[in-house]
Structures are given as structure tokens and as C-alpha cells.
Amino acid sequence: MKYYGFWRSLAACRVRIALALKGVKAEEIPVNLMQGEQLKPEYRAVNAQGVVPTLMLDDGSALFESMAIIEYLDETHPQPPLMPKDAKGRARVRGLAQIVACDGHPLVVPRIRNYLEKDLAIDEATRTRWCQHWIMEALKAVDAHLSKEKETGRFCHGDAPTLADICVATQVFGARFYNCDTGPVPAVMRVFGECMKLEAFERSHPLKQPGAPKELKH
Amino acid sequence: MKYYGFWRSLAACRVRIALALKGVKAEEIPVNLMQGEQLKPEYRAVNAQGVVPTLMLDDGSALFESMAIIEYLDETHPQPPLMPKDAKGRARVRGLAQIVACDGHPLVVPRIRNYLEKDLAIDEATRTRWCQHWIMEALKAVDAHLSKEKETGRFCHGDAPTLADICVATQVFGARFYNCDTGPVPAVMRVFGECMKLEAFERSHPLKQPGAPKELKH
Numbered sequence: 001m002k003y004y005g006f007w008r009s010l011a012a013c014r015v016r017i018a019l020a021l022k023g024v025k026a027e028e029i030p031v032n033l034m035q036g037e038q039l040k041p042e043y044r045a046v047n048a049q050g051v052v053p054t055l056m057l058d059d060g061s062a063l064f065e066s067m068a069i070i071e072y073l074d075e076t077h078p079q080p081p082l083m084p085k086d087a088k089g090r091a092r093v094r095g096l097a098q099i100v101a102c103d104g105h106p107l108v109v110p111r112i113r114n115y116l117e118k119d120l121a122i123d124e125a126t127r128t129r130w131c132q133h134w135i136m137e138a139l140k141a142v143d144a145h146l147s148k149e150k151e152t153g154r155f156c157h158g159d160a161p162t163l164a165d166i167c168v169a170t171q172v173f174g175a176r177f178y179n180c181d182t183g184p185v186p187a188v189m190r191v192f193g194e195c196m197k198l199e200a201f202e203r204s205h206p207l208k209q210p211g212a213p214k215e216l217k218h
Numbered sequence: 219m220k221y222y223g224f225w226r227s228l229a230a231c232r233v234r235i236a237l238a239l240k241g242v243k244a245e246e247i248p249v250n251l252m253q254g255e256q257l258k259p260e261y262r263a264v265n266a267q268g269v270v271p272t273l274m275l276d277d278g279s280a281l282f283e284s285m286a287i288i289e290y291l292d293e294t295h296p297q298p299p300l301m302p303k304d305a306k307g308r309a310r311v312r313g314l315a316q317i318v319a320c321d322g323h324p325l326v327v328p329r330i331r332n333y334l335e336k337d338l339a340i341d342e343a344t345r346t347r348w349c350q351h352w353i354m355e356a357l358k359a360v361d362a363h364l365s366k367e368k369e370t371g372r373f374c375h376g377d378a379p380t381l382a383d384i385c386v387a388t389q390v391f392g393a394r395f396y397n398c399d400t401g402p403v404p405a406v407m408r409v410f411g412e413c414m415k416l417e418a419f420e421r422s423h424p425l426k427q428p429g430a431p432k433e434l435k436h
Contacts (some may be wrong), residue, residue: 048362049317061306065320068312075305087293088279094286099267102283102320112325115351122338133333144266 002027003069004046004054007209008216009033010105010170011066012053016209017166018070020200022077026055030211033110051109067094067101070163082163092149093157096142096164100171104138107131108174132180139175139185142168146187154194161195169195173206177216220245221287222264222272225427226434227251228323228388229284230271234427235384236288238418240295244273248429251328269327285312285319288381300381310367311375314360314382318389322356325349326392350398357393357403360386364405372412379413387413391424395434 003019005012005028012028019026031037031052038050046062047054055063055072063069074082083090106112108131116122116130146152156164172192175182182189195201206212221237223230223246230246237244249255249270256268264280265272273281273290281287292300301308324330326349334340334348364370374382390410393400400407413419424430 048366049321049359051321057306063306063309063313065313065316067320068309068316071312072305072309075308087290088275088281090293091281091286091290094289095281095283098283098286098320102285102316103267103269103324106321106324107330111355115348120338120340120344120348126338130333130338133337137329141267148266 001025001058002029002056004029004031004043004056005052006031006033006038007206007212009052010174010206011051011101011109013170013173013204013206014066014101014166015053015055015069015073016204017169017200018073018082018163020204021080021082021161021166021198022073024073024077028209067097067163067167070166074163080160082161082166084157084162089151089157092145092151093162093164096145096156097167099141099145100138100167103141104134104171105167105174107134108178128178132175132178135171135175135178136180136182136184139168139171139180139182139188142171143185143188146191152187152191154191156191161198161201165191165195168192169201177206219243219276220247220274222247222249222261222274223270224249224251225424225430227270228392228424229269229319229327231388231391231422231424232284232319232384233271233273233287233291234422235387235418236291236300236381238422239298239300239379239384239416240291242291242295246427285315285381285385288384292381298378300379300384302375302380307369307375310363310369311380311382314363314374315385317359317363318356318385321359322352322389323385323392325352326396346396349396350393353389353393353396354398354400354402357386357389357398357400357406360389361403361406364409370405370409372409374409379416379419383409383413386410387419395424 003026031043044050053066055069116127151157153159155161169192221244249261262268265282271284273287334345369375371377373379387410
């Protein structure tokens, strides 16, 4: 098993964390998003959409979309579980993950930033405000759930990390890249602190990957 | 069981189709997105993010995010199944659904169109091009998978409708609302045609819901 990723990609980072939590070894093959490698025909043959991550199984199957990949890993490597045992719990964990992975993160990925810059001629300061706004809108929605719902524990759902924590923690990485004020999301930041006590999260951080700069310029 | 939706919401439409495929009766409570009802405190108490759909269970639990809701319905009402039996198949179905529900649809929802208009002062024609572009980018990515992968059958994955078909069909509804040229996505349109032969899809169409106009103005 190997996967296509990139140090800076928060979606690839989700898969990296899941693999680390499961203790599954998989080589990361870098696709340089800053040089547009994801749009070249060689990579489009692997991932038609031209995005990372892609998980390559040993039989040649290419799995796409980070949440789908993580649920696959959870189904095929059940320990430790990344999803609750009950249907309502799974719905809550998937819902929290999807607030980030559907309604937050896709708004700030390279293709959107490029469209804002090149097609809409939006200046850099305004693009940064766009990214900050949508990153925080998702985290505020997650925070509202975490702060009022009894299912919240040490982590987003109970006392062990789930798919929701993986998505929320990577979104906080993004919030920090963009210097967002995380003051309005204390419940998120408490859970983030718990995640970062775990080696699987800590060592999967974008800036700790090969090829990453010491500090991020966006 | 009841759910909060709106005739025009494509995410609520996904839940409506899933309920119809399952033969589960659930009252739809309208939240008028065009009058901003989703942002009022009464609805924020139900759905912190201020979006539809929300599925209200009889025990008072509020489930959020359409894909999470549909997987919950599939787990609690297993017939007919909306997910494949094998882990790789589930990953493909979730991946196709997520291309639409993560990377396509969230870019054209009301809060984004409002931000483009009010915060970025983007004119209507340019906003329409934005919506057309991102709706079709998602459908082209789905089309590339459907046209080259052996798992594609009468529907996106095999010969029965799944979560993927629900997401893809509603995205085609969106493409038609915005007068997109669907010529470049023939495999998507073939599957869409199969979906629309099923009463569950056909009668769930946004323009067939109470309160909907006869034609759409966006």
C-alpha cells in the first residue's frame, strides 16, 4: 500500500494521521501541488480529478477522497477503531468530519485560490480573508456542536480519536497557516490540544514532512 | 422522524431521495433559505451551522450533513441497500459522492453566492460562471471515473442506485438550474437518465416540491 500526498495538503495529512493511528506503514509519494504536478497527465491517470490524496492498494486499485479512504482503512484495519460502534454515533462523527471536509476545507484549496486570483482578479489580502473566513466558519460550526453535545469527550466523540478529530485537527493546522484567531472556538482548541498529545497527530503535521519549509508562506 | 429541508436545496433533495428509495415516511419541515430562515436563532438551535438538511429522530437527536444522514438511514433501514457490500466498493461510492458533496456543491450554496456578491462585489454574470464552473468540474471528475472504471454499471456502481447516484443526480439538477453544458459528461448523463426512471428520484426533484416555482430563477 502507498499513497500520493504532499507535505502541504491537509487532505493528505488526514490520511497520514489515520495510517499512523492504525500503525499501517504506507509510503507517501509526493505530488508537488505548488508546481502543478497534480494536473499532469501522469497523475491524472491515477486521480482523474488531479487532487491528493490517492491511496494505491497492492492490487492496483486507486481510492480517492480522504474521508472515503479513511473509512476504508478503518473497515480493513479495525484496530484502533476510528468510528463509533453505534449508528447515531457514526452519523455524528461523519457529520462533524463533513462540516470540515465538505463545507470548510474545499473552499481554500489551490484550485479555488487560483480561480479567485486569475479568473476573478481578487488581490492577495482579500484572498487571505476569504480563506480565514471559511476556515473559521467550519470550525465555529464544529465548536457549537462540541460545546453543547453530551457525546463530546476528551475528543470530538468520546475519549478516543475518530475521523472527526482527524478532520478537525487538520482544519486547525489550516487555521494556523492563515493566522486565524482561534479564540472563538475554545472547544475545538481543547480537542486539538488532546489530539496533539498523540504522536500520530504530532508527527503527521505538514511542516514535519520531507520537503516542507520551516515556516509556511501562503 | 422528520427532517428540515427546502424545495431548492440540493443537499436536502439527497435526503428526500434516500427516504423515498427506502420507503421511509418522514415529514419535510421547510426552512426558507431565500428568506434567510436558516440563520434565525430558532433554526440555529436545531442546526448550529444554519444549513439544511437536518434529520430529527423521534428521540430528539438532530443529525446533520446529508451524506452522514443517508449513511445513517442505510444502516438503520438496510433495504434496499444504498452502499455496496465490499469495503473497496464502499470506498468508491463514498469517493464519488464526496467529489460532488465536498468538492462541487459547497462552492455554489447560498452563503458562498452571498459572500461573492456582498463581500467581493462580484457581478451576477461572473457569479453564474463561478457556479457553472465548479458544478461542471465535479461532474467531469465523476465522469472520468464512470467512463473508465469497470465497477460502473447501469448506475454509478453496479446496477442499483447508491449514495453516489443520489449525489450525482442532484448535482445534475444543479447543472440544469445554471444552464450548464452537460455535453462533456456523457457517462454522468447516462446514469442520470437511469436515475430519473425511478420514481424516488423523479418525484424528489426540487421543482416538484411544495412552494417551488414552475421554473427556477437563480
